[in-house]
Amino acid sequence: MPKVENVQRVRAITGLRAAAAIVVCIIFLIPILWMLLTAFKPQQDVIKVPPKVLFTPSLQGFVNLFFQRLSLPQSQMAQYEGRSDLNWWDQVALAQGQITIGPSQYTGRLLNSVIIATGSTLAAVALGTLAAYAFSRFRIRGQADLLFFILSTRMLPAVVVTIPIFLMYRRLGLSDTHLGLILLYTVFNLSLSVWLIKGFMDEIPREYEEAALVDGYSRWQAFVKIVLPQAISGIAATTVFCLIFAWNEYAFALMLTSDRARTAPPSIPSQLGTGGVEWSAIAFGSLLFLIPVVIVVFALRNYLLRGITFGAIRQ
Amino acid sequence: MYGAKDIESRTGRARQPAALSDAALKRLFLWPTLGLLIAFNLFPLLYSLYLSFTDYSAISSRAPQWIGLQNYRDILNDGQLWIYFRNTGKYVVLSVAFETLVGFGMALLLRRKFFGSGIITTLILIPMMCSPVVVGLFWKMMYNPGYGIFNYLLGFPAGRGPDWLSSPKLALWAVVIVDVWMWAPYVMLLCLAGLSAIPDYLYEAAEIDRAGPLYTFWRITLPQVAPLLLIAVLFRTIEAFKTFDLVMGLTGGGPGDTTELVAVDLYRLAFLGQFNTGKSSALAYIVLVIITGVSNIYVRYLNKLKEG
Numbered sequence: 001m002p003k004v005e006n007v008q009r010v011r012a013i014t015g016l017r018a019a020a021a022i023v024v025c026i027i028f029l030i031p032i033l034w035m036l037l038t039a040f041k042p043q044q045d046v047i048k049v050p051p052k053v054l055f056t057p058s059l060q061g062f063v064n065l066f067f068q069r070l071s072l073p074q075s076q077m078a079q080y081e082g083r084s085d086l087n088w089w090d091q092v093a094l095a096q097g098q099i100t101i102g103p104s105q106y107t108g109r110l111l112n113s114v115i116i117a118t119g120s121t122l123a124a125v126a127l128g129t130l131a132a133y134a135f136s137r138f139r140i141r142g143q144a145d146l147l148f149f150i151l152s153t154r155m156l157p158a159v160v161v162t163i164p165i166f167l168m169y170r171r172l173g174l175s176d177t178h179l180g181l182i183l184l185y186t187v188f189n190l191s192l193s194v195w196l197i198k199g200f201m202d203e204i205p206r207e208y209e210e211a212a213l214v215d216g217y218s219r220w221q222a223f224v225k226i227v228l229p230q231a232i233s234g235i236a237a238t239t240v241f242c243l244i245f246a247w248n249e250y251a252f253a254l255m256l257t258s259d260r261a262r263t264a265p266p267s268i269p270s271q272l273g274t275g276g277v278e279w280s281a282i283a284f285g286s287l288l289f290l291i292p293v294v295i296v297v298f299a300l301r302n303y304l305l306r307g308i309t310f311g312a313i314r315q
Numbered sequence: 316m317y318g319a320k321d322i323e324s325r326t327g328r329a330r331q332p333a334a335l336s337d338a339a340l341k342r343l344f345l346w347p348t349l350g351l352l353i354a355f356n357l358f359p360l361l362y363s364l365y366l367s368f369t370d371y372s373a374i375s376s377r378a379p380q381w382i383g384l385q386n387y388r389d390i391l392n393d394g395q396l397w398i399y400f401r402n403t404g405k406y407v408v409l410s411v412a413f414e415t416l417v418g419f420g421m422a423l424l425l426r427r428k429f430f431g432s433g434i435i436t437t438l439i440l441i442p443m444m445c446s447p448v449v450v451g452l453f454w455k456m457m458y459n460p461g462y463g464i465f466n467y468l469l470g471f472p473a474g475r476g477p478d479w480l481s482s483p484k485l486a487l488w489a490v491v492i493v494d495v496w497m498w499a500p501y502v503m504l505l506c507l508a509g510l511s512a513i514p515d516y517l518y519e520a521a522e523i524d525r526a527g528p529l530y531t532f533w534r535i536t537l538p539q540v541a542p543l544l545l546i547a548v549l550f551r552t553i554e555a556f557k558t559f560d561l562v563m564g565l566t567g568g569g570p571g572d573t574t575e576l577v578a579v580d581l582y583r584l585a586f587l588g589q590f591n592t593g594k595s596s597a598l599a600y601i602v603l604v605i606i607t608g609v610s611n612i613y614v615r616y617l618n619k620l621k622e623g
Contacts, residue, residue: 014429021424025435031496032441034464035453047462050473131348138341148614150348153356155610157557159581160599163592164359164366166585167373187355190348199621219340248446250560255586265448269564279456286449293444301437305508308443308501309546312617313508 035290038283043096046279061280063092066107067100106267106285113263115178117246120185125239127186128193129231133223135194136201137209147195151310154191158251166256176257184252189242192310196241199311200234201227237303240296247292264289360603367596374590386597395572396580396598403576406487407555410494414551417495418502419544425503426510436507443500451564454493455480480566483573490565490574494555502547509543510536542620549613553606577602 038046042058063069067089072080080086080094093100135143153161165184166175174180204227212222228235254266268285300307306314335343367386369379390396425436442450457465458479466476479489513536521531559578562568568575568583581602585595 014427017424017427018429018432021421021429021432021435024421024424025438028439028442028496028500030464030468031450031453031457034457038456049461051462051464051467127347127351130344134341134344138337140341140345144618146349147618148611150352151614152607152610153352155553155606155613157578157581157599157602157606158559159578159585159595160363160603161356161359163585163596163599164363165355167366167592168359168362170373183351184355187351190351194348218335219337220335244444248444248449250446250448250563251582254563255582265446265560268449269452277456282452282456286453289446289449290441293446294441297441297444298437301433301440304440305504308504309550310617312621313505313543313546 032290035283035286038280039287041280041283043278043280058095058280059089059092060096061278061284063089063100064278064281065284066104067093068102068104069093069096069098070101071098106264109262109264109267110288112178112261113247113265116181116185116261116263117243119178119182120189120246121239121242123182123186124189124193124242125197125235128190128238129197129228129235131190131194132197132201133227135198137206147198150191150194152191154188159255162252162255169256176260176262178261180256181253181261181263184256185246185249188249188252189245192245192307193238193242195310195312196238196306197231197235197311199306199314200231200238204230234303237300237307240300241307244293244296247289363596363599366593367600369593371593372590373585373592379593382593386594387601389594390598390601396577398572399575399577399580402487402572402574403556403558403578406491406494406558406574406576407552409488410491410498410555411548411551413491413495414499414502415544415548417499418547419506419540421499421503422506422510425507436503440500440504442497443504445497447497447558447560448564450493450497451561453564454489454496455565458489481570483570486566486570486574490558490562493561493565494558497561498551498554501551502544505543505547506540509540513539546613546616546620549609549616553609553613556602556606556609 037053037055039061040057040059041052041055042060045052045055072094077094077097080099086094090100134140135147140146169175169180174183208226208230209217209222212226213219217225248265249263250265253263257263257266264285268282268289297304366379368381368383370382370385371377371379421439425432454465457463460466460476460478461474465479467473469476471477477485479485517535517539518531521535526534557578558576559582562574562576562579566574568579577598581595581598584591584598
C-alpha cells in the first residue's frame with residue numbers, strides 16, 4: 001500500500017509546484033501587462049492615484065508617439081471641432097486640445113532602427129557564417145586565443161570601446177551616419193554569430209562534405225550545397241539573436257548619433273521632456289519594441305539557451 | 316570501363332581549374348571578420364591606451380599632450396570614483412545574489428514537467444530579451460509613489476508608500492529589483508538545463524539509501540547544477556558590472572550619486588561636460604582590465620564545458 005500513498009504525495013507536490021510556478025509567472029508578467037494597459041490609457045487615467053486598472057481604451061499613446069502636435073487655444077477649438085476633414089488621429093489629438101502637424105521625430109528614428117538592425121544583422125550573419133566554417137573545419141593557428149579575442153569584444157562595456165570609436169568616426173566622417181552604426185553593430189554581433197554558428201556547424205558530420213569532395217565537389221561547392229543547408233536553422237536562429245541585439249542597443253546609439261542616424265531606444269526617453277511625461281506614448285513605444293521580442297522568445301524557445309551561452313550549452 | 320575523361324570529372328580537378336585551395340578559402344573566409352575586428356576593436360583599444368596617457372579632450376582643438384601616469388594617479392586618488400566603484404560592487408553583489416536565488420528557485424519549481432510548464436517557462440523568459448533602457452523607463456513609472464503600481468501591489472495605501480527612486484537608501488535597491496526581474500530568468504534557464512541533465516539513477520540511489528530531501532539537495536542536486544550555475548553567475552557578474560542602459564532609463568545615477576555606477580560615470584566623464592577624453596580612457600582601461608580578468612575565466616570555463 002505505501003506505493004499508492006507515494007503516488008498521491010508526488011501528485012500533491014506537483015500540484016503545489018505548478019501553483020507556485022503560476023504565481024511566479026504572473027508576478028513576472030505584471031510589468032509587461034501594465035505596459036500593455038498603459039499604452040492604451042488616456043493621459044488623465046495614467047496618472048490616477050490609486051492606479052486605475054479599468055479604463056476606456058484610447059489611442060492617445062499611439063498618436064502622441066507618432067505625431068507632432070500643437071496645443072490649441074480655447075478660441076480655436078470650436079472652429080476645428082466643426083471641420084469634417086479630420087482623420088481619426090486628428091480627433092484623438094483634438095480630444096486633448098491639440099492638433100497634429102505632421103509625423104513626429106520618433107517615426108524617423110524607428111525607421112533608422114529598422115535599417116540599422118537589418119543591415120548590421122545581415123552583414124554579421126554572412127561574415128560570421130564564413131568565419132564559423134573556417135573555425136569549424138580548418139586548423140587555425142592560435143584558434144582558442146582568436147575565439148577568445150572575438151568573444152571578448154562583446155564582454156567590454158560599450159563606453160570603453162566608444163571613446164576611441166567616437167574620435168575615429170569623427171575623423172572618417174562616420175559620426176551620426178547609418179553606415180557607422182551598421183559597421184559597429186556588425187562587429188559587435190560578429191562575436192555572437194561566429195560562436196553560435198560554429199557550434200551548429202560542429203554538429204554537422206564532416207563525412208558529408210568529405211563524401212562530396214570525393215565526388216568531385218570543390219570545397220566551396222561542398223560548403224554551399226552540403227553544409228549551408230544543414231546549418232540553416234541554426235543560422236536563422238543566430239540571425240534573430242543578432243536582430244534583437246541591434247534592435248535593443250542603446251549605449252552606442254546614444255553616444256555616436258545625434259539626429260540623422262539616431263535609433264529608437266535613445267529617443268524613447270526624450271519623450272519624457274515634452275510637456276509633462278507622456279507615459280502612454282512611452283508605453284506605446286515600449287510596446288512596439290516588445291512585440292518583436294515576444295515573438296522571438298516564442299519562436300526561438302528551443303534555441304534560447306544556446307543563444308545566451310554563445311553556443312556552448314546545447315540541449 | 317572508365318575513360319580518362321570520367322576519371323577527370325570524378326576528381327573534379329580538371330573541370331574546375333580555378334577552384335580555391337583549402338588554404339586560400341580559409342583566408343578568404345576568415346579575414347573579413349578578423350579585419351573588421353582589428354579595425355573596430357584592436358585599433359580603438361590601442362588608440363585609447365595611448366589617449367589614457369594624455370590630457371586630450373575631444374572638444375578642444377589642442378593636440379594631445381603626453382602626461383604619463385597622471386590620469387591613473389588622479390583616478391586612484393579620486394575619492395568620488397571610489398564611491399562609484401563601491402556602488403557598483405554593492406550593486407553587482409546584490410543583484411547577482413538575488414538573481415541566483417530567485418532563478419534557481421524558479422528552476423526547481425519548473426524542473427518537472429506539468430501541464431502548461433512549457434509555456435510558463437517561455438513567458439518568464441520575456442524580460443531577459445527586452446531593451447534595458449525601455450525596461451528602466453517603464454519601471455520608473457511603476458515606481459512612482461503616486462500613480463505607480465509597484466507600491467500599490469506591495470499593499471501601501473495610495474500615495475503613502477516610499478518614493479523608491481528619490482530615496483538615497485532605496486534607489487540602488489530599486490535598480491537591483493529591476494535587474495533581478497530581467498535576469499533571474501537567465502539564471503533559471505541555465506539551471507533548468509543543469510537540472511534536466513542530472514541522471515535519474517542518482518536520485519533512485521539516494522532513495523534506496525533513505526536520504527532525506529535536504530541531503531539529496533546538497534549532495535546531488537547542487538553539485539550537479541554547479542557548473543552551469545557558475546556560468547550564470549560569471550556572466551551575470553560581467554554584465555552587472557557593465558550596467559549602463561538600465562540606470563540611464565531608471566535613475567540617471569541619482570538621487571545624488573547613490574546609483575552612479577562606474578559605467579555611467581565613465582559615460583559622463585567621456586561624453587558630457589568637459590569631454591575628459593584622456594582621463595576617461597584611463598578609467599576605461601581600469602574597467603577593461605577588471606572585465607577581461609573575469610571574462611577570461613568565463614570563456615575558459617565555457618570552452619571546458621563545451622568539450623566535457
